Amino acid sequence: MQKRIFHIECNDPVARDTFRLVLRTDGPVLVRSGQFVDIALPGFFLRRPISVSDCLPDGLVLYYKVVGEGTRAMSEMVPGTELELLEPLGSGFHxxxxxxxxxxxxxxxxxxxxxxxxxxxxxxxxxxxxxxxxxxxxxxxxxxxxxxxxxxxxxxxxxxxxxxxxxxxxxxxxxxxxxxxxxxxxxxxxxxxxxxxxxxxxxxSLEERMGCGAGFCYGCSVQTAGGPRRVCADGPVFDKEEVIW
Amino acid sequence: MVTDKQLSVGLCGLTFKNPVVPASGTFGFGLELANSLDLNTLGGISLKGTTREARFGNPTPRIAECTAGMINSVGLQNPGIEVLVNDKAPALRRIYGGVIIANISGYSVEEYAFNCARADACPAIDLLEVNVSCPNVHGGGMAFGTDPKSAAAVTAAVKAVTRKPVFIKLSPNVTDIVSIARACEDAGADGITLVNTFLGMRIDIRKRKPVIANKMGGFSGPAVFPVALRMVWQVAHACGIPVMGCGGVQRAEDVIEMMMAGATAVQVGAENLRNPMACPEIVRALPALMDTLGINSLQEIIGIV
The missing domain is CATH 3.40.50.80 (Nucleotide-binding domain of ferredoxin-NADP reductase (FNR) module)
Structure with missing residues (x-):
C-alpha cells in the first residue's frame, strides 16, 4: 500500500448517477482485479473506497455511483484535479x-x-x-x-x-x-x-463501510466460516464457502 | 537542515525517541502497517485494546463519517490476551525498537488484573495502558472510567500484579475529569492517558435509522482537539504523574500544543485512519517546526502553559 497523487483525466457520466473516472499518475500502476483504491476527498474526513475497473500502465479506471455528499462532490471534479489515493488495497480475485x-x-x-x-x-x-x-x-x-x-x-x-x-x-x-x-x-x-x-x-466480492481501508482499524470486519475477517484487507474477495449469509 | 533538535522524552524510566505514539485501536498491532511505513520512526505504539477472551466486536456498520471526524463502534474486536502476549507483541518486538504499549480492557476488576498480570510477564511489552473508557462495550470499559471509585479499584488491582508502568486511559464522557484522574493517581497509577472517544451518534435521514449498527459510538477526530487539550491541561496541572495526550491530533503543531498543555507523549488516533502515514509525517515535521518556534528540546516545553 502506498499513498500517491493522481490527476483526473476524465470524469464523465455513463449511466444514471454513474460516473467513469480515469486517473493518471507519474510512474507505473499495478493493481489486480478485485483490489480497490481509497480516495481522499477535500472537505471529507474519511476516504472513499472504490473498486478498480481497469489498470492502465500509468493510471486507473474507476466507476462510481453518486450515493451521498462525498460522491456528489467527486462527480463535480474537473479534469486536471489532483486526488490522493491509497493503492492498491485488498486481496483481489483469483x-x-x-x-x-x-x-x-x-x-x-x-x-x-x-x-x-x-x-x-x-x-x-x-x-x-x-x-x-x-x-x-x-x-x-x-x-x-x-x-x-x-x-x-x-x-x-x-x-x-x-x-x-x-x-x-x-x-x-x-x-x-x-x-x-x-x-x-x-x-x-x-x-x-x-x-x-x-x-x-x-x-x-463483499462491500462494507470502511474506516482505514488498509486492515488496521477493524471497522469493516465480518464473521466468516474461517473466523473474523477484515473486508478491506483479508477481502474484499472471499471464496463463497467462507461467506456467512 | 535542522539537525540538533532533541525530540526524545522520558516517561516512567522509559525513553521515547519522540513523543509521537499511534493511539490504541487506530494502528492495529503495528504489524499490519509494517510493510507500508517505517515503524521505527515512531516513539511508541499503543496496541489494539485486548480482553481476556477473543472478541468479534460489534455488528457493522461500525464506522460513520462526521464533519471533522468520525464515529467508530468496533467494540474491542481482538484475539484475546494470550495471542497478544504470545504472538502479537513478541512479533512486533522483533521488528520495532520503540516503546510497546499494551492496551488492556476488561469486564471486571478481576479481568483487568488477570490481563495485566499476563502482559506483565511478556518481555516485549514496556508499558500497560489500562482502558477504563471504551464507549462501545456494555457492562465494561467506560463503566469503570466514569466513577472515581471504580477507576481507583481497577488501578489498585492492576498495580498489585505488575511492575511495569501503568497508565490509566480515561473517558472524556464525565463531568469532572480531574477527580477521576486524581483517584487513579492516589491508587498508584504511574500516568494518565486522556482522552478516549466521545460518545456520539449519527442518523441516516434517508433510511431513518442510526448509521452505526450499535446506534452510538465513539466520536474522534480534529473536532475534539480543543476539548481533549483542555482536559490534558486540567489533569496535567492537577496531578503529579505524567500524561499522554490524545484527541484530534493531526499535525506537528497539535503535538507541540498538547505538550505545552502538559502532555509528555502525544497519541495520534483518528488521523491514522485517513492517513496511515500520519505519524511518521508528524515526526518528520517536528524539527523544522521546533526551529521556527525556538524550541531546542521537546522535554522543555511539557506543561509550560
Whole structure:
C-alpha cells in the first residue's frame, strides 16, 4: 500500500448517477482485479473506497455511483484535479484458479471490477461469459466494454426493458453458460442467490463501510466460516464457502 | 537542515525517541502497517485494546463519517490476551525498537488484573495502558472510567500484579475529569492517558435509522482537539504523574500544543485512519517546526502553559 497523487483525466457520466473516472499518475500502476483504491476527498474526513475497473500502465479506471455528499462532490471534479489515493488495497480475485472458462456475475456497479478480471482471464488463455443485472436500462454500464473484449454479455433487468426480465439467476438459467468457476460482485442478496444457484467453485466480492481501508482499524470486519475477517484487507474477495449469509 | 533538535522524552524510566505514539485501536498491532511505513520512526505504539477472551466486536456498520471526524463502534474486536502476549507483541518486538504499549480492557476488576498480570510477564511489552473508557462495550470499559471509585479499584488491582508502568486511559464522557484522574493517581497509577472517544451518534435521514449498527459510538477526530487539550491541561496541572495526550491530533503543531498543555507523549488516533502515514509525517515535521518556534528540546516545553 502506498499513498500517491493522481490527476483526473476524465470524469464523465455513463449511466444514471454513474460516473467513469480515469486517473493518471507519474510512474507505473499495478493493481489486480478485485483490489480497490481509497480516495481522499477535500472537505471529507474519511476516504472513499472504490473498486478498480481497469489498470492502465500509468493510471486507473474507476466507476462510481453518486450515493451521498462525498460522491456528489467527486462527480463535480474537473479534469486536471489532483486526488490522493491509497493503492492498491485488498486481496483481489483469483483468475489463476479458473481452469478454462469463467462466469462473471455483476449486479449494478458490481460489473466494474469484472472488467479487469475478464482481461486477466483472457490474458491467461481462458474464456469468460458475463451476466450483468440492473434495475432499469438507464443503469446499464460496462456491457459494451466487456463485449469489446470478446466476452459474451447477457443482461438482466428487473423491468425487462433490456435482456432477460428478472434477476441475474434468471438470465443464467436462460443462457446456461459453461463454466468451471464463477466470480460475483454486487448487492448481497444477489450474490447470495447466485451462490445458492450455482454448483461450481466461486468467489464473492463483499462491500462494507470502511474506516482505514488498509486492515488496521477493524471497522469493516465480518464473521466468516474461517473466523473474523477484515473486508478491506483479508477481502474484499472471499471464496463463497467462507461467506456467512 | 535542522539537525540538533532533541525530540526524545522520558516517561516512567522509559525513553521515547519522540513523543509521537499511534493511539490504541487506530494502528492495529503495528504489524499490519509494517510493510507500508517505517515503524521505527515512531516513539511508541499503543496496541489494539485486548480482553481476556477473543472478541468479534460489534455488528457493522461500525464506522460513520462526521464533519471533522468520525464515529467508530468496533467494540474491542481482538484475539484475546494470550495471542497478544504470545504472538502479537513478541512479533512486533522483533521488528520495532520503540516503546510497546499494551492496551488492556476488561469486564471486571478481576479481568483487568488477570490481563495485566499476563502482559506483565511478556518481555516485549514496556508499558500497560489500562482502558477504563471504551464507549462501545456494555457492562465494561467506560463503566469503570466514569466513577472515581471504580477507576481507583481497577488501578489498585492492576498495580498489585505488575511492575511495569501503568497508565490509566480515561473517558472524556464525565463531568469532572480531574477527580477521576486524581483517584487513579492516589491508587498508584504511574500516568494518565486522556482522552478516549466521545460518545456520539449519527442518523441516516434517508433510511431513518442510526448509521452505526450499535446506534452510538465513539466520536474522534480534529473536532475534539480543543476539548481533549483542555482536559490534558486540567489533569496535567492537577496531578503529579505524567500524561499522554490524545484527541484530534493531526499535525506537528497539535503535538507541540498538547505538550505545552502538559502532555509528555502525544497519541495520534483518528488521523491514522485517513492517513496511515500520519505519524511518521508528524515526526518528520517536528524539527523544522521546533526551529521556527525556538524550541531546542521537546522535554522543555511539557506543561509550560
Amino acid at each position: 483468475p489463476e484458479k479458473c481452469r478454462e472458462s469463467a462466469l462473471l456475475i455483476g449486479g449494478g456497479l458490481g460489473a466494474a471490477p469484472l472488467y479487469l478480471l475478464a482481461k486477466e482471464l483472457l490474458a491467461q488463455g481462458k474464456t469468460a461469459t458475463a451476466v450483468l443485472g440492473f434495475n432499469k436500462a438507464d443503469e446499464i454500464c460496462l456491457a459494451e466494454e466487456l463485449r469489446a473484449l470478446g466476452v459474451p454479455v447477457q443482461i438482466a433487468t428487473m423491468d425487462g426493458s433490456v435482456g432477460t426480465k428478472g434477476f441475474v439467476t434468471d438470465a443464467i438459467a436462460a443462457v446456461r453458460p459453461a463454466f468451471d468457476r464463477f466470480y460475483t460482485c454486487g448487492p448481497l442478496p444477489m450474490m447470495k442467490a447466485v451462490c445458492a444457484a450455482l454448483d461450481a467453485p466461486g468467489e464473492v
